[in-house]
Amino acid sequence: MNRQLSSWGRFPYAPQTADTCHWRHEVPSKLCSLVSTQGSTLPYGNGRSYGDSCLAASDHVLSLRSLDRFIQVDWQRGRVVAEAGVTLAQILEISIPRGWFLAVAPGTQLATLGGAIANDVHGKNHHVRGTFGNYLISMGLLRHREEVVTCSASQNTELYSATIGGLGLTGIILWAEIQLIPILSSQIDSVTVRFGSLEEFFSLSAELDAKHEYSVAWIDCLSKGSQVGRGVFIVGDHAHYGSLIEKERTQLVMPFSPPISLINKASLRVFNEVYWRLHPSERALRRNSYESFFFPLDRINNWNRIYGRKGFQQYQCVIPEAVAPRVMGEVLRVISSSGQGSFLAVLKRCGEIVSPGILSFPMKGTSLALDFPQNTQLASLFERLDSMVHEAGGRLYPAKDAHMKGCDFRRAYPAWQQLEVLRDPTLMSRFWKRVIE
């Protein structure tokens, strides 16, 4: 009871008081008592969303992280039924030794099952697998003063589609059943090569994406002129031989929040130059542990503290395929001339597999995700970027957002009204209040 929680970017600063549920059967009464004292609340997973979509409008959340039990597993078919607070790391810990992997893994394994569904997360294999919701078989959903309902592609279908990517607003997911994919080894065979421009990124992506399960690129957000969009291209596949047992990796810790961000123009320029040059100009094959390939940042506990006490924002947009090369070039030029950003900058082509979720973020096109230390100049930079994204017919990712204007959200996600109709009126986030009012 009464732990203070925040979002991953720690911006906006809005400490959340948390009521914790330890057992599924106590969720209805905890929900009722929070609603009667606070008016509304919001389910909270593990706080790996960057902006305000995991923050309750009342600043009182219902924490589901302790609902972390496996209910049923079927290792013949690779199906797992688990409580919503189980993290993706906990699933991988038991599934990998049995030869199964998550069909879709985002860049952190510390997201919960409930959080992964509510943001319909995507990963480095969006071009071949789609989103997390594409592998959700069923889930148990609890709404205020109602019985728990099972939602699937054939049962309570409206709620099923609205809850996938539904930002925790349609009800509390108590449990979910997901389909995993078979693997022969826990390791990933990767090919890495640096590239010198955005044009090269698009030609590498056109050549390599279709041949590999995973594909992603790091980019140097400060590069200018003909080098705009230079970076490092990485593709990978589950290895066909090797062990299913992984060595435990050592954890590092960022012990405190410095008063100011450790990421600034000077440190960033040096880091980006060195990082780019360290990577091979010829394609290099490597074998990686799955954790270093998928979740490099999870190795440092509380890495978000490097941005100092003011926190940071992530800007993640997706630009439709037809205009992506031109618009992404313009977006990157604007970012580079602003001199802002961080070394965490990721470019990725998204595919055309449609999610069952009505508010899912990815679309066929190219996605850019970039962290920015919080400062007063961000608002004007984001305003410029937003207008480019919206003119191009693209959209921003609510899981990462703390600034998007309501009119931009409503234009980019026309199904928002369907979600609003199905929203449990006792659930309200700071994000939803900001974008629909």
Ligand SMILES: Cc1cc2nc3c(=O)[nH]c(=O)nc-3n(C[C@H](O)[C@H](O)[C@H](O)COP(=O)(O)OP(=O)(O)OC[C@H]3O[C@@H](n4cnc5c(N)ncnc54)[C@H](O)[C@@H]3O)c2cc1C
């Ligand atoms: C390092 C890092 C890398 C990331 N990489 C990616 C990426 O590659 N792709 C991607 O898509 N995302 C990525 N993310 C974002 C992250 O995967 C999502 O924000 C995810 O939803 C966080 O899950 P969580 O359990 O922490 O949920 P929270 O952040 O606590 O909550 C997220 C949403 O889920 C809702 N929710 C949580 N639990 C429940 C429940 N039981 N029932 C109903 N609603 C619930 C909340 O109300 C909220 O709306 C990344 C985040 C980090 C920190």
